[in-house]
Amino acid sequence: xxxxxxxxxxxxxxxxxxxxxxxxxxxxxxxxxxxxxxxxxxxxxxxxxxxxxxxxxxxxxxxxxxxxxxxxxxxxxxxxxxxxxxxxxxxxxxxxxxxxxxxxxxxxxxxxxxxxxxxxxxxxxxxxxxxxxxxxxxxxxxxxxxxxxxxxx
Amino acid sequence: xxxxxxxxxxxxxxxxxxxxxxxxxxxxxxxxxxxxxxxxxxxxxxxxxxxxxxxxxxxxxxxxxxxxxxxxxxxxxxxxxxxxxxxxxxxxxxxxxxxxxxxxxxxxxxxxxxxxxxxxxxxxxxxxxxxxxxxxxxxxxxxxxxxxxxxxx
Numbered sequence: 001x002x003x004x005x006x007x008x009x010x011x012x013x014x015x016x017x018x019x020x021x022x023x024x025x026x027x028x029x030x031x032x033x034x035x036x037x038x039x040x041x042x043x044x045x046x047x048x049x050x051x052x053x054x055x056x057x058x059x060x061x062x063x064x065x066x067x068x069x070x071x072x073x074x075x076x077x078x079x080x081x082x083x084x085x086x087x088x089x090x091x092x093x094x095x096x097x098x099x100x101x102x103x104x105x106x107x108x109x110x111x112x113x114x115x116x117x118x119x120x121x122x123x124x125x126x127x128x129x130x131x132x133x134x135x136x137x138x139x140x141x142x143x144x145x146x147x148x149x150x151x152x153x
Numbered sequence: 154x155x156x157x158x159x160x161x162x163x164x165x166x167x168x169x170x171x172x173x174x175x176x177x178x179x180x181x182x183x184x185x186x187x188x189x190x191x192x193x194x195x196x197x198x199x200x201x202x203x204x205x206x207x208x209x210x211x212x213x214x215x216x217x218x219x220x221x222x223x224x225x226x227x228x229x230x231x232x233x234x235x236x237x238x239x240x241x242x243x244x245x246x247x248x249x250x251x252x253x254x255x256x257x258x259x260x261x262x263x264x265x266x267x268x269x270x271x272x273x274x275x276x277x278x279x280x281x282x283x284x285x286x287x288x289x290x291x292x293x294x295x296x297x298x299x300x301x302x303x304x305x306x
Contacts, residue, residue, distance in 0.1 A: 070223020
């Protein structure tokens with residue numbers, strides 16, 4: 001799961017941090033969800049974002065992928081709700097349109113634009129760049145001043 | 154979500170409690186997951202089960218149902234993992250076979266057998282009866298002495 005934190009004030013965006021959370025497929029599911037939940041809770045406790053932006057669950061064609069996505073999303077939403085963060089969800093096309101200008105942009109275009117808008121991020125990991133894109137979309141669309149966490153399962 | 158708690162010692166089963174957790178579809182998803190998580194955590198704190206038995210996620214044909222199932226399961230698994238419970242998963246057919254004797258039993262047969270095996274439960278709600286069936290299956294299959302929570306999303 002990729003994550004990113006930015007600060008914004010009007011149109012001014014500042015990169016705070018980003019990363020990718022991985023879990024060991026050999027570990028029991030409940031343990032993996034707990035590790036993921038504690039990692040997100042630790043990021044929230046350390047960086048103190050005021051809101052969480054998350055990609056709307058695309059309804060995958062594969063039910064097994066949808067089940068896994070649901071599990072990962074629940075853990076992030078729960079950590080955010082427990083910390084009292086405001087939560088906003090954005091459709092993938094909405095994010096692309098907000099960051100690149102077109103709703104059907106390629107992933108590489110989104111990532112290039114994230115690196116341009118947040119030059120100090122030097123983000124490499126695709127999942128983290130996508131999370132930062134979600135955060136940028138929220139900043140563009142909400143237009144107020146806030147520190148923001150975004151996560152992408 | 155149905156839930157049930159039983160105690161067992163060898164082949165002797167005792168009903169402890171059961172119930173159904175409902176959430177308001179008008180409430181925001183993260184808030185609903187938090188309410189569900191806190192309800193399960195409160196049941197664990199009060200009744201102090203040593204293990205959680207949960208139905209294996211059947212891979213629904215409907216990806217949207219799978220996503221919701223994944224979200225509900227994650228919240229329960231997380232509450233159990235945080236409380237240090239042992240976690241066991243059983244396939245639906247495995248539960249039916251263990252409780253009724255055949256893997257393709259009808260739901261009403263399962264529920265009738267739960268009421269026979271746990272006469273003091275007087276369980277009416279189908280989801281709670283299914284959760285108790287999952288707990289009974291675990292008791293039959295593990296054969297040791299324990300107090301057990303089962304949940305069914």
